[in-house]
Amino acid sequence: MIYTLALENITKYFGRQLIFKNINFKFSQGNVYGLAGNNGSGKSTLTKIIAGVLSQNKGKVLHKIDNKEIEAEKLHSYLGFVSPYLMLYDEFTANENLFHFAKIRGIKFDEERIKYLLNEFNLYRRRNDLLKAYSSGMKQRMKFIFALQHSPKLLLLDEPTSNLDEEGKSKVYKIVENEKENSVVIIASNESKDLELCSKLIKVEEYK
Amino acid sequence: MKAYSVFKKDWQSELRTRYAINALAMFILVTISVILFSIGDEPISNYLTGGLLWVVIFFSAMSGLSRVFVSEEERGTTLTLQLIAAPSTVFFGKLIFNLILVFLMVIAITFLYAILFDNFIIENLGLFLVSLFLGSAGIAISSTLIAAIIAKANTKGTLYPVLSFPILLPLILTLLELTKFSMDGESFAFGWTYLAILVSYDVVMLTAGFLLFDFIWKE
Numbered sequence: 001m002i003y004t005l006a007l008e009n010i011t012k013y014f015g016r017q018l019i020f021k022n023i024n025f026k027f028s029q030g031n032v033y034g035l036a037g038n039n040g041s042g043k044s045t046l047t048k049i050i051a052g053v054l055s056q057n058k059g060k061v062l063h064k065i066d067n068k069e070i071e072a073e074k075l076h077s078y079l080g081f082v083s084p085y086l087m088l089y090d091e092f093t094a095n096e097n098l099f100h101f102a103k104i105r106g107i108k109f110d111e112e113r114i115k116y117l118l119n120e121f122n123l124y125r126r127r128n129d130l131l132k133a134y135s136s137g138m139k140q141r142m143k144f145i146f147a148l149q150h151s152p153k154l155l156l157l158d159e160p161t162s163n164l165d166e167e168g169k170s171k172v173y174k175i176v177e178n179e180k181e182n183s184v185v186i187i188a189s190n191e192s193k194d195l196e197l198c199s200k201l202i203k204v205e206e207y208k
Numbered sequence: 209m210k211a212y213s214v215f216k217k218d219w220q221s222e223l224r225t226r227y228a229i230n231a232l233a234m235f236i237l238v239t240i241s242v243i244l245f246s247i248g249d250e251p252i253s254n255y256l257t258g259g260l261l262w263v264v265i266f267f268s269a270m271s272g273l274s275r276v277f278v279s280e281e282e283r284g285t286t287l288t289l290q291l292i293a294a295p296s297t298v299f300f301g302k303l304i305f306n307l308i309l310v311f312l313m314v315i316a317i318t319f320l321y322a323i324l325f326d327n328f329i330i331e332n333l334g335l336f337l338v339s340l341f342l343g344s345a346g347i348a349i350s351s352t353l354i355a356a357i358i359a360k361a362n363t364k365g366t367l368y369p370v371l372s373f374p375i376l377l378p379l380i381l382t383l384l385e386l387t388k389f390s391m392d393g394e395s396f397a398f399g400w401t402y403l404a405i406l407v408s409y410d411v412v413m414l415t416a417g418f419l420l421f422d423f424i425w426k427e
Contacts, residue, residue: 051291052426053287053290053291053426054426055426073294073295073296074294076290076291076292076293076294079291081291083287085284085287086287086288086291087283087284087285087287087288088285088288089217089221089283089285089288090283091221091224091225092220092221092224096220100213100216100217100220101292103210103213103216103217104210104213104214104217104289104292104293104297104301105210105292105293106209106210106213146288
């Protein structure tokens with residue numbers, strides 16, 4: 001399955017304030033793309049528009065699998081998303097969170113994959129602890145497991161290394177390298193080390 | 209099936225956090241106690257007890273049913289849900305949760321009423337139970353849709369009953385008539401028109417909810 005993503009004339013206003021206009025870009029599998037820009041430049045807004053959780057004022061976001069457009073209703077099956085404002089359920093354990101996510105997504109709760117991801121992010125021993133007992137760094141790692149659980153074709157990472165220690169950051173970079181083979185990876189960040197992973201950059205500020 | 213999974217997640221979460229159940233239980237107890245104290249030994253008509261029953265049900269629903277979306281918004285998990293499920297899945301999952309909550313709430317209130325109010329005498333129990341069932345479904349459907357609308361507002365608590373009142377008014381008025389018929393021991397055939405209004409209300413609200421939810425759910 002070949003996944004492609006295209007942005008056509010994407011324009012966004014908040015009230016009267018223009019965030020960006022006429023962003024045109026094509027993304028293809030096997031690449032890591034970066035969204036760069038200062039704080040408030042609209043990187044997170046653009047990731048939300050790509051994820052389909054925020055409406056643009058003008059333009060189109062085209063998600064395609066084997067050249068066939070993915071319906072908006074089914075987009076969540078192809079999408080993995082990590083961001084600082086993403087929250088998981090504190091009243092559930094890591095395992096319970098992932099179990100509910102799998103069931104709601106309508107996929108099998110793949111214990112082998114979950115075990116692999118929990119081990120990768122050093123959370124396997126804490127998998128039965130409630131998330132409210134996790135540190136912010138552990139919660140950030142948990143967000144990666146949430147995003148990768150269903151092997152998405154589009155991985156959207158908004159400030160992926162925030163709250164992570166050096167070991168966590170290396171793990172993220174390794175994951176990005178692995179995932180880019182079979183999916184499109186987009187990183188929105190200010191960190192130069194994060195953006196070094198990207199083969200192409202969109203400077204959001206240039207679209208004012 | 210996916211909608212059922214959303215319901216299961218919410219139910220398990222509710223059992224741990226008691227967001228809605230505690231609010232509902234306290235509200236039911238306090239409201240019925242206030243009514244009992246304010247009546248004292250004064251004799252009241254059975255029609256009035258029927259009317260008060262729906263007042264308690266309406267305000268209890270207002271105190272607890274918005275939690276399905278408000279709790280997601282307060283915990284910041286709305287985005288998570290948007291990323292794992294289609295809007296229709298979320299709507300029906302939340303609706304199942306509110307249906308169960310309303311049915312439990314209505315059973316508890318009616319049970320307490322039957323015990324505590326001597327004048328609450330239903331002659332046609334069948335008609336009353338059908339009205340109660342259709343009315344509860346209507347309240348759950350409307351409340352779920354309105355809860356989704358107000359969840360993002362700053363003044364959630366005030367906005368919920370204010371928005372709900374005009375939408376639930378035709379339902380409550382119909383239910384008051386049907387409760388009166390049940391107390392008078394009228395037949396199903398006598399209350400048929402009102403039952404048809406209840407069914408139509410439920411179908412219209414369910415269809416409107418399904419069609420509009422997509423626009424409410426996405427920012």
